[in-house]
Amino acid sequence: MPSDGPGPMSIERPRAPVKITDVATLAGVAPMTVSRVINTPDRVSPPTAAKVKAAIDALGYVPNLIAGGLSSRRSRMVAAVVPTIAHPMFADVVQTFTDAMRVAGYQVMLSLSGYGENDKEALLRTLLGRRPDALLIAGAAHTPGAIQMIAEAHIPVVEIWDVSNHPIDMLVGFAHEDVGQTVARFFLDKGHTRFATISADDPRALQRTQTFADAARSAGGEVIGQAVVKAPSTIRAGRHALACMMPDLTARTALFCSSDVLAFGAITEARLHGIPVPDLLSVCGFGNFELSAASEPAFTTVTVEGAEAGQIAAGFVLRRLTGNGPRQDGHWHVPFRIVERAST
Amino acid sequence: MPSDGPGPMSIERPRAPVKITDVATLAGVAPMTVSRVINTPDRVSPPTAAKVKAAIDALGYVPNLIAGGLSSRRSRMVAAVVPTIAHPMFADVVQTFTDAMRVAGYQVMLSLSGYGENDKEALLRTLLGRRPDALLIAGAAHTPGAIQMIAEAHIPVVEIWDVSNHPIDMLVGFAHEDVGQTVARFFLDKGHTRFATISADDPRALQRTQTFADAARSAGGEVIGQAVVKAPSTIRAGRHALACMMPDLTARTALFCSSDVLAFGAITEARLHGIPVPDLLSVCGFGNFELSAASEPAFTTVTVEGAEAGQIAAGFVLRRLTGNGPRQDGHWHVPFRIVERAST
DNA sequence: GTGAAAGCGCTAACAG
DNA sequence: CTGTTAGCGCTTTCAC
Numbered sequence: 001m002p003s004d005g006p007g008p009m010s011i012e013r014p015r016a017p018v019k020i021t022d023v024a025t026l027a028g029v030a031p032m033t034v035s036r037v038i039n040t041p042d043r044v045s046p047p048t049a050a051k052v053k054a055a056i057d058a059l060g061y062v063p064n065l066i067a068g069g070l071s072s073r074r075s076r077m078v079a080a081v082v083p084t085i086a087h088p089m090f091a092d093v094v095q096t097f098t099d100a101m102r103v104a105g106y107q108v109m110l111s112l113s114g115y116g117e118n119d120k121e122a123l124l125r126t127l128l129g130r131r132p133d134a135l136l137i138a139g140a141a142h143t144p145g146a147i148q149m150i151a152e153a154h155i156p157v158v159e160i161w162d163v164s165n166h167p168i169d170m171l172v173g174f175a176h177e178d179v180g181q182t183v184a185r186f187f188l189d190k191g192h193t194r195f196a197t198i199s200a201d202d203p204r205a206l207q208r209t210q211t212f213a214d215a216a217r218s219a220g221g222e223v224i225g226q227a228v229v230k231a232p233s234t235i236r237a238g239r240h241a242l243a244c245m246m247p248d249l250t251a252r253t254a255l256f257c258s259s260d261v262l263a264f265g266a267i268t269e270a271r272l273h274g275i276p277v278p279d280l281l282s283v284c285g286f287g288n289f290e291l292s293a294a295s296e297p298a299f300t301t302v303t304v305e306g307a308e309a310g311q312i313a314a315g316f317v318l319r320r321l322t323g324n325g326p327r328q329d330g331h332w333h334v335p336f337r338i339v340e341r342a343s344t
Numbered sequence: 345m346p347s348d349g350p351g352p353m354s355i356e357r358p359r360a361p362v363k364i365t366d367v368a369t370l371a372g373v374a375p376m377t378v379s380r381v382i383n384t385p386d387r388v389s390p391p392t393a394a395k396v397k398a399a400i401d402a403l404g405y406v407p408n409l410i411a412g413g414l415s416s417r418r419s420r421m422v423a424a425v426v427p428t429i430a431h432p433m434f435a436d437v438v439q440t441f442t443d444a445m446r447v448a449g450y451q452v453m454l455s456l457s458g459y460g461e462n463d464k465e466a467l468l469r470t471l472l473g474r475r476p477d478a479l480l481i482a483g484a485a486h487t488p489g490a491i492q493m494i495a496e497a498h499i500p501v502v503e504i505w506d507v508s509n510h511p512i513d514m515l516v517g518f519a520h521e522d523v524g525q526t527v528a529r530f531f532l533d534k535g536h537t538r539f540a541t542i543s544a545d546d547p548r549a550l551q552r553t554q555t556f557a558d559a560a561r562s563a564g565g566e567v568i569g570q571a572v573v574k575a576p577s578t579i580r581a582g583r584h585a586l587a588c589m590m591p592d593l594t595a596r597t598a599l600f601c602s603s604d605v606l607a608f609g610a611i612t613e614a615r616l617h618g619i620p621v622p623d624l625l626s627v628c629g630f631g632n633f634e635l636s637a638a639s640e641p642a643f644t645t646v647t648v649e650g651a652e653a654g655q656i657a658a659g660f661v662l663r664r665l666t667g668n669g670p671r672q673d674g675h676w677h678v679p680f681r682i683v684e685r686a687s688t
Numbered sequence: 689g690t691g692a693a694a695g696c697g698c699t700a701a702c703a704g
Numbered sequence: 705c706t707g708t709t710a711g712c713g714c715t716t717t718c719a720c
Contacts, residue, residue, distance in 0.1 A: 019697060020698065021697080031707095032707060033705090033706060035698070039699085044706085062469055062472050062497070065698095066414050066475050067696070067699085068698050070408075070414050070714085071697075072712085073699095073700095075410065085435075086435070098456075110454045112442075112454075126451050128406050129406050129409040131408060152361070153361070235634055236638045239638065268638070290580070291635075294579035375714080375715090376692080377691075388689070388690085389689060408712090408713055410713080411712070411713035411714040414698085416715055
C-alpha cells in the first residue's frame with residue numbers, strides 16, 4: 001500500500017498528480033526504471049516491467065510530458081499551421097499527417113492561422129516556444145521575421161500547399177500556375193474560346209485563376225470576366241459573382257472557379273436563371289469537395305491528393321527526426337488532375 | 345557584443361537555441377529580471393525593461409514554454425477535443441473559444457477525435473500528459489477510464505455539445521431531445537401528419553431524430569421511415585436515403601435530417617425525381633450550414649449558437665483559472681432555434 | 689526593483 | 705538489466 005502524499009498534512013487522498021517517484025516507490029524500483037518501462041520497454045526485464053505496470057495502473061500515473069520533454073529536449077510533438085481546415089485538401093493533409101505521426105509516437109498540435117497574416121508571427125512564437133520537434137506549415141509566403149524564427153528553431157520544417165522558389169526547408173506542394181494552365185488547356189481542347197474566372201482573393205487562388213486567364217488569352221481566347229471575392233469562399237459569393245457576369249453570358253463560356261464552393265454557387269445561380277450548364281456555361285471548380293460530386297448536376301473540378309501530401313510530409317519529417325536516410329532534398333510535387341463531370 | 349555559445353568549440357554561430365541566461369548576460373541583468381520583463385513587465389523599471397527587450401530582440405529569444413511550464417506548473421495551454429471541425433457548430437465553438445483564450449494568454453491545443461471512440465483514452469492520456477491548464481471536450485459520453493483520468497488531472501473541464509446528467513465539471517450544451525421535440529412541434533403546427541427522418545448513426549444525431557419521431561407519434565402522427573446512415577454525414581448518403589424512401593412518399597411528408605448535409609442530399613434527390621419541395625416533401629435540416637441558406641431552394645434548419653457557446657465556455661474556464669468569481673455551477677444551455685426557409 | 693538559491697519531474701549519461 | 709548523478713530552462717521563494 002503506497003504511503004501517498006509527501007505533503008505536510010496528507011490526510012485526504014493525494015490531490016497532487018502522481019509522479020514517477022510515486023510509481024517507483026510503489027513498485028520498489030528506481031525512477032529511471034519506471035521511465036524505461038514507459039519509453040524503452042525492451043530494456044527492462046519482464047518481471048520488473050510487470051511490477052511497474054501494475055504500479056502505474058494502480059496509481060493512474062500519467063507521465064508528465066512537459067518534464068520529460070525538458071529533460072530529453074524532444075517534445076514528441078510537432079506543430080501544424082494551416083489557414084483553415086474547412087478546405088478538404090487541408091483537412092486531408094492534416095488528418096493523414098496526424099495519423100502517420102501518431103503511429104510514430106508524435107502528437108500533432110494543430111493551429112488555425114486563418115487567412116489574415118496579421119498575427120501569424122505571434123502564433124509562431126508561442127508554437128515554437130513549446131519546442132515542437134518539427135513544423136508543418138501551409139503556404140510559402142512568410143514574413144522575414146517568421147522565416148528567421150523558424151530557421152532559428154533548428155527543426156525540420158515542411159511547407160505544404162505551395163511550391164515556393166525559396167523553401168525554408170522541405171516542401172510538399174504544387175504549382176498553382178500549373179493548375180490554371182492545365183484547366184485552360186482542358187477547356188481549349190474542347191474548343192472553348194470565351195473564358196471567365198471567379199476567384200477568392202487569397203494569393204494562391206488568384207494565381208490559379210490568373211494563370212488560367214493568361215493561358216486562355218495566349219491561346220487566342222477571350223476572357224470576358226474575372227470576378228474576385230473575399231476569402232474564405234462562400235456559395236453566396238459564387239452566386240453573386242455569376243449574377244454579375246450574366247449580361248456577358250451571351251455565348252458559350254468556360255468558367256474556372258478557384259474553389260468548388262464558388263463553382264457550386266455559380267452553377268446554382270445559373271440554373272435559377274435558366275442558363276444551361278454545360279451548353280452555355282461550362283464550369284470547372286477546384287478542390288473536389290463532396291459538393292462537386294454529389295450535387296446535381298455534378299461538376300468538373302480539380303482534385304489534389306491531400307492525403308498523399310500528408311503521407312509524404314510525415315515521411316519527410318520522420319526521416320529527418322529519426323535520422324534515417326540522407327538529408328535529402330525533401331521536395332515533392334503533389335499530383336493534381338481534372339475530374340470531369342456533367343458541367344463541362 | 346554577446347559572447348555567444350558556451351559550447352566547447354563555439355566557432356560557428358550559436359546553433360543552440362538562445363536561452364534566458366543568454367539574454368540576461370547580454371542585458372547585464374539576472375535571469376529572473378528577464379523572466380519578469382516577459383511575464384510581469386509592471387514589476388520592472390522601464391530602463392531595465394528596455395535593455396532587456398533590446399537583448400531579446402537582438403538574440404531572437406523565444407522563451408522555452410516547456411521549461412517555464414514545468415517550473416510554474418502552469419502550461420498556459422488548454423486542450424480541446426472535438427470529433428470534427430467539419431461541423432460549423434464545432435468550428436465556431438473552437439474558433440471563438442480559441443480567440444477568447446488567446447486574448448487571456450492561453451493557447452488552445454486542438455485535437456480531432458473523430459467519431460470512433462476507439463483510442464480516445466490514449467488521446468486523452470497524451471493530451472493530459474502535457475498538463476493543460478484546462479480541458480474542453482465535446483460530447484458527454486465518456487468511458488469510465490477517461491472520466492477518471494480527467495478527474496485526476498484536477499483541471500477545469502468544460503463539456504460542450506451535449507447536456508449530460510452527470511457532467512464531469514462544467515457544461516455548455518443543449519439537450520438534443522429538445523431539438524427533436526421542437527422540430528416536431530414546428531411541423532405539427534403546420535398540420536403535418538406524416539413524418540420521416542434521416543440520421544447519422546452518432547448518438548447525438550440519433551437522439552435528435554428519435555425524439556422527433558417519438559414526439560410526432562405521440563401527437564398522433566405517422567412515421568413512415570427512419571433512415572440511418574454512417575457518420576460522418578455526406579450529401580450522397582442523404583440522396584441515397586431519400587431514394588430508398590421514395591416509394592413511401594405518396595402523401596405530404598415532413599422530413600427531419602440530423603444534418604444539413606443530409607438534408608441537402610435529400611432535397612437534391614427529390615428535385616431530381618420531381619418530388620415537389622415543400623409541397624409533397626417538407627424538409628428541415630440541422631446545423632445552419634451555409635449550404636442551407638445559399639443552395640436553391642434554401643431550406644429550413646435548426647441553428648445552434650456555436651460562437652456563443654465558445655464564448656461562454658471560455659468564460660467558464662477563465663473564471664476558474666484566474667480564480668475570480670465563486671466556483672459556481674458552470675452550466676449553460678446553448679440556445680437553438682429553427683430558421684425557416686423555402687423547404688417547409 | 690532586483691538578485692540568489694532551490695527545484696519543478698523527468699531522462700541522458702554513466703556506473704555497476 | 706538496474707541504479708545514481710546531474711541537469712534540462714525556467715520560475716518560485718525569499719532575501720536585499
